[in-house]
Structures are given as structure tokens and as C-alpha cells.
Amino acid sequence: MTIKHALPVTREQDFAAWYQAVIAEADMAEESGVRGCMVIRPWGYGIWERMQRLLDDRIKAAGYDNCYFPLFIPLSYFEKEAEHVEGFAKEMAVVTHHRLKSEGGKLVVDPDAKLEEPLVVRPTSETVIGAAFSRWVQSWRDLPMQINQWANVVRWEMRTRMFLRTSEFLWQEGHAAYADGKQALAETLKALELYRSFAEDCVALPVIAGEKPENERFPGAVATYSIEAMMQDGKALQAGTSHYLGDNFARAQNIRYQNDAGEIEFAHTISWGMSTRMIGGLIMTHGDDDGLRVPPRIAPYQVVIVPMLRDTEEDAAVLDYCRALAADLNAQAALGEPVRALLDARPAKAANKRWAWVKKGAPLIVEVGPRDMAGGNVSVIRRDRLYQESGKLASLVQPRAEFVASVAGLLEEIQAGLFAEAKARTDANIRRDVTDFAELERFFAESVKFPGWVEVEWARPTGAELDAVDQRLKALKLTLRNAPEKAAPATGTCIFTGRPALERVLVGRSY
């Protein structure tokens, strides 16, 4: 039996179109009419709120305090760190005026209201937070200084794609200053580990943590680390980055402290960020041809109850039965928090509501009709096991009390199952046996639709030599992702230079 899936296009047919279809059919976001900016709708924003809550708890537990810094950054702030501005200047939205006026019935920018110094809409906040650190850090007692900000940032992108690359996006940026470089580097890696555990434990996104090659560093950084996740089309998504900035920004912005011997030293700073891009990673990792599947930990609602109403007198009793069920579910705990159950009592057909929640990816959908009620039962659909082997929808009729008692276990099982599925797929799609460039070329040139990644040995070239590697890879539409922390040691020769290899590095297509 061929299954008629809920989306108009499958992953196999057209992965990019499928991605857009999930976002549209799950009511997650839409184009706003403002170039490169999207509207994040309740289901998409609800997922972001869950991510925020869980990530924020971890950030606070790591000793960071939340603050808020200005949206606007004067041009002159950027001039202090040449590499940094070089990296962002081409994509900065600039405020030049502070007033409109009416001219012949049309609104125009008032030329008399030109700002003395143009203001950049923050693309990232190292410069303005660094300026604050230079005021706040005076003595070794003020260190470490660890600050986090939840904010919108703007990078003017020419080609945009919802969640993955938008001109405005939402993110969290951690910024910290330490007394010495060794500690700062260790803390950079701690932030990376925080991202890894958040991605894997909360979003069920298996990731590979490692250092980015020199040419992929954050502008102005000494070292950049990332977590990379493999999407279902085999491409890599950089899902979070952590940067060791050395004393580059401290020197540019005069972040200095008196050590306990009374000498003045520069601090060493780090920064790290994760954004709404993570939602794109969630879709491309857990979505299927019926829409999204949201891991229970970050699902705004984990259980959605759909009453089967028939415009009869029985409806009121069915609704009461559903209300009591929702209350009982919300009194349970799963995955360390109270269960989030919703009764969907909107005026729409039950079948339409069922499929709306399938497409949105609610982990459990519970249907209750008069017959279920009469038998003290509920009909349970697991989003992660939607179909029977026959291709029919899998709906399990079971006693209400039995379902309530089992809900915590079910949600934990779904969370773990989604991770295991993605992990197995990622592991199966990393080749580690490619030992020369021609083989790499051949592998990616073959007609495999979703080729995944190749982990190769390399000598970690830098400068012009690295640029040449980059060019050779670009010709194959490939990029260097990161050198995995946990890779096996290198034992052979670099596939790019032929020199003895120093470490292993991931190569793949990317978003």
C-alpha cells in the first residue's frame, strides 16, 4: 500500500521544497513582506521559547548573567578591530536618519534629521559589550566577567532562507572575560560542550564538536569551535559556535585589569552564539514526509487532545472527558518537567485537526470520541510511529488510566528514539576511509543523492595553502566543517598537501 503523505512534496523528490512545505504546513513561519525578514508564528515561536528556556537554564547554571545592550552600535566602535569589521561591513544595516516627513502627501526621510554618526544595527555585540567590559573590569576581583544576551541581530543577506539565513534573526550571545588565555580557552570549550549537550539532550540533534579551520574563523577570533549537525540531505548545519578571542578584542577595547601583584594586564575574552537557525536544523533532522516531528523536550505541547464532536448532545460530555484528561496529563511529570497537554477545542473538523497536529509534529495526539468515552478509553497516535506496517494510520485504543500512567515513559521513549534515529543516520553517513583527494572527488561526484560527510586526515594548512584547499573544495561545492574533538588521531598523510597529517577534519556540503 502506498502511503499518501500529508505534505505536497517528499524529501526524496525535492528536499528544499519539502523544507519550505514543512514550515508552511506546520504554520511555523512565513515571509513577512519585509525583505529577508520572516514572521515567526506561534508554533515556530513556541519551539523557540522552549529552546530559550532550556538553554537559558544551562547558561545561568554556568554562571552567566543576562543583560541587555543597545541595538545600535556607532560606526566608530567597529573601527577598533580591523578584522572584525572587515568580516561584517558588507552586510550591515545602517541607520542614518531619525525622522520622516510628509512631502507632497508622501512620506520621505527628512534630510534635516541626518545623524552625526551613522548607527549600525548590531550584527553581533562584541564591540558594544567590550566597551562595557572595559568600564566594568578593573581588578582581578571583577573576573571572570560572564554575560549573556538574548537579542535580535541583523546581517544583510542577499540570499535568504527561513530560519537558516535571514536578515534579522534571534539569538543568544555569551560574552566573557578572564584573567588569562588558558582559562579563556578552557571556557570557550566549556561553552562548546554546553551547546553539544543542549543540542543532543534537548533538541535530540546529534552533533560533532570541533575546531573550525582558520579560514572559517569568526572575524577577529584566535580560534573558533562549532557543533555541526548532519541534515537528512547529508549537508552540514553549523548549529552553534564558540570563539576564543585571545586578547585581540581586549587590546582593541582596552579591557584591562590589575592583577593581585598590582600590575595592569589585558583580559582574554570569548564569545559564543546560537540562534533561531537551530529551528531549521530541527526541521531538517526530525521532519518526515508528513511534516515536523518535535522532540518532546522542546515541543510547546507534548500531548494534543482532539475531541471527536458530532454536533450532538453527547459533545458536552466528550469535552468534559477531554478536559479532565488534559488536567490529569498536566499533573504528570516527564523529562524533568510537568507534562504539557493541550485540549484543541477549536471549531474545526476532528480529522483536519488531527492532520494539523501531525504536520506540526506534536509527539502524541489523543483522539476521543463518544465510543472511546463510553469504554473509558482514548485513541493514541504516536507521531514517531505514524503508520502500521500495512500503511494504515497507527492509532492505539487503550484505557484512559493506562495511557495517563504511561505518558511520561512514552515521551521519554520518543525523545530518545528521535535522537537514536538521527544519530544512527549521521554515523552511517560519515566515511572515514578516504585517503586521497581523487577518491574524495570521485565520491562526491558519484550520483549519490545525499552523500553525507567524509572525515579525512590533514596537515592543518594555513594561509595561502589553506585558501588553495578551500578553492579545490569549493569547486566540488564542499567546505571544511570542523576538526572533531573526538576524532581518532591522524596516522597517515594529509590528503590535500601530502605532508604528514596532524589531525582529522570533516568535509561536506553545507547550509
Added chain:
Amino acid sequence: MTIKHALPVTREQDFAAWYQAVIAEADMAEESGVRGCMVIRPWGYGIWERMQRLLDDRIKAAGYDNCYFPLFIPLSYFEKEAEHVEGFAKEMAVVTHHRLKSEGGKLVVDPDAKLEEPLVVRPTSETVIGAAFSRWVQSWRDLPMQINQWANVVRWEMRTRMFLRTSEFLWQEGHAAYADGKQALAETLKALELYRSFAEDCVALPVIAGEKPENERFPGAVATYSIEAMMQDGKALQAGTSHYLGDNFARAQNIRYQNDAGEIEFAHTISWGMSTRMIGGLIMTHGDDDGLRVPPRIAPYQVVIVPMLRDTEEDAAVLDYCRALAADLNAQAALGEPVRALLDARPAKAANKRWAWVKKGAPLIVEVGPRDMAGGNVSVIRRDRLYQESGKLASLVQPRAEFVASVAGLLEEIQAGLFAEAKARTDANIRRDVTDFAELERFFAESVKFPGWVEVEWARPTGAELDAVDQRLKALKLTLRNAPEKAAPATGTCIFTGRPALERVLVGRSY
């Protein structure tokens, strides 16, 4: 005995300077170096996070869903509602370019990167959310549509004051569409009531809810309602507003639906907002000459434990004792949530830490020295009763277990006490016996330092007549605040026009 207070200036000496001193000494916020924008530091932002959490819970319970809309709004969106743009055009930050370039070693705006249509940094989001509503609302089944957004907004202010009036501020804006005007108006008032209860129950801010006079309406609104709070200097702070927009915005933006008879009708919309300004209201309501006093419900930490360390062997035991105390406190519940206790183990003198927390306004400060530990005791300072009658600091030594058992009751008492104190002051400073304009003039001309408000009867003039009233009041530095919902009925004559009065209205100085 004269008390030597912790701030360099008292409320009586210079209220404006005292306000700045509280913000600085409590480390709440500071000037950012970016014109009109502030940096909100951890203690200030922590208070905002508490406000967000408590207000967001109420907004969700009212059936609103959170979304996110673009920061940038094309100029053309504003042209659709003439009154609306008229109200905001003079204070709009406008993005005109999307790239910088280097010119002779200096960064400049790249003239080749001019936007085709300038983008306004949102001063409020009616236009862009209305555009989304016009896509989302098709049938009566889509109504009500209730959306909330937490966001930063920008209004270019010439004179700024931290929290009260800044070019960029953080807020929440609720936007909703209903089938008819009667329901929309009722929902406008529901949002007003939500603000009243949030302000009074959470922030302990007594407020008066009522309708703003015509000249104080939100640009484009049919009616604007506010909650007004009296600051300790007798001035009014508008702490939240709710607007009934009729079908003005629906017509401008084509928000239409098919009713159940199949006819197309315009929806009726409302909007309502509350911002970081509330933190300014908190300071000027609950602050005293020793700094801020934060009501327990919105205090980031409700109990701060300060160990008295002496660089001796005993320190480790004292710290252990404090850690166990913090854990016991965090296991308690107060005001419907787990208690938030912090152990302040930073390397600084205990006395400095004590006074830092007094200035920040932590509700309870618990000091623990070796002697307290030996006796199984704690020394408790209540921020709301800092001094004994003699003028000495009031610190109560009591058994640790007794304190832990009493903490929930103490926090509830402090919350209620701060509200009662502010309520009594507000009530005592509203005169209701002024029956002619000369008397009003005389009252505010008298040398009373903090005169408070006067509630007078009026005929609710409109248009030019209202403008004339406004001018007469402005000459006395007064404004009309609102016509309180719960005022007594009018029985006499309007003090402005001499005509029979229709209702009572509040007059006062304001922020």
C-alpha cells in the same frame, strides 16, 4: 540619632538625582555611550525577566500566542494609517543603507548600497502585525486572533531618562482582532485589567485604571486606556496602555472576514503594551534613601546569604552552613513559586556585600558568621524594616530552622507591606474636593513639594475645547491623566467649562 543612609542623595533633597543614584548604586543600568540607549545590567535585567515571566504567564492564560515580527517596517506600511504615522514620524530611526566600506582608512556608509525603500526601525508593530492579520484572518472561524510579541522598539527621543524614556526600549505588545466592536472594546478593558492586576499583585504598584482623554490617545485609536501610578514625588507614571482601534486599522490594512452568513466584514482590532518603563515605576514607588526595595514576587533573588568570612579555618564550615541554608530555602515555596535564595560567596568584605544588597533591595539579607553557626542561628535583615527606632540597623538573630520555616510568611508579608505602603501614600495624595479651576491653580502653585493628584469633575470636552484645557493645564505643568473607571459619578459642574460634568478625571504632573 541621624541615620547615615546608603545613597549619596535623599529623595527629599533631589528626587531626580536620587533616582539616578538608585540605578547606579544598585547596578541596574548605565548609559551605553550610544545616544539615548542604555545598558541594562544583571540586577535590572533580572527584574525585567521576572516581570516578563509573570506577565507572560497571564498573557498566555488570556489566550494570546507569542509570535515574532520583523524589526524593520517599510515606509509604505506607515502611509496607510495617516493619524498613526503622524504620531510617530518625528521619532523614527530609519535604515537607508545595507553596507559599509572603507575609504581612506575610515569606515563610511557605502553610497552604492542604498535601499530602494527606506526601512523604519519599529516604534510599535500595528502596521506589520496588521499586514499579517490581513493574511491570517479570512473567516469568522479565525477570530478571535490574539497575538503577543516581546520585542525591542525604537522611538527617537530628544530628552532621555533611564528606564522612563529611552530611544530603544523593551516591551510586550498584544495585538488582537475580533468580529465586532463591542467584543473588541470589552477585550481592550480585559487587557487593562490584566495590567492592573499584574502591576498591583506582582510589582506591588497601586494603579488607577481609566480612559485617557481624547488628546492623549494612541495615534489612530478610537479609545486609549491606561493604568497610572503615583510616584513618591507625586508625579504620575503611565505604566501600561490598552487601545481600542475600532476598524481604523482593519480598514487601512484590509483585515476582513466572512461572517457566518457569508458576508465580508471588517474586523475590529485592539493593541496594548507595557515596557521596561515599569522598572522606573518600581524604583520611584518602592525605593528609599538606602536604595531600591524589590517586592519579593519580582526580585531575582528573594533571600541573599552573606557569609562573614575571616580568612580562618572556620571559613569552610561557615560556607558549608550557608550552602545548606540556601538549599533548604530553595526547597521552600512562597507566593506560589519556589523560593529564590542566593549564596553570595564573592571575594569581598561582608559589610560591603551587605550594603550592596541593601542598595539592590533584596527582600531578605541573611548574615552568617562563626557565632551564628555555633548557635545554630542566622542574622536576618528585612529590607523593608532596615532600621530600629533607635536608628541602628535591625538584624534579628534567630534559630536557623525557625527562619527557614518562616521565610514564606515573611516574603508574603513584605510583598503585601510594600503594596499597602504605596497604596496608602497614593490614596492620601489624591484630592477630590477641588471644584473650580482657580482652586486647582492655587493648590499646585502652593509650595507643597510633592503635590500629588487632583481628581475633578469635567464635561469631557473634545477638539479645540480640549486643546484649550490642555493649554491651561500645561501652563501649570499639569496634564490630564485618565478618567478612573472606579471614580464616583459626577454630580456637579465641569471645572474647565462650567457645563454639567459627565465624569471625574485625574490631573497631575507626570513623567
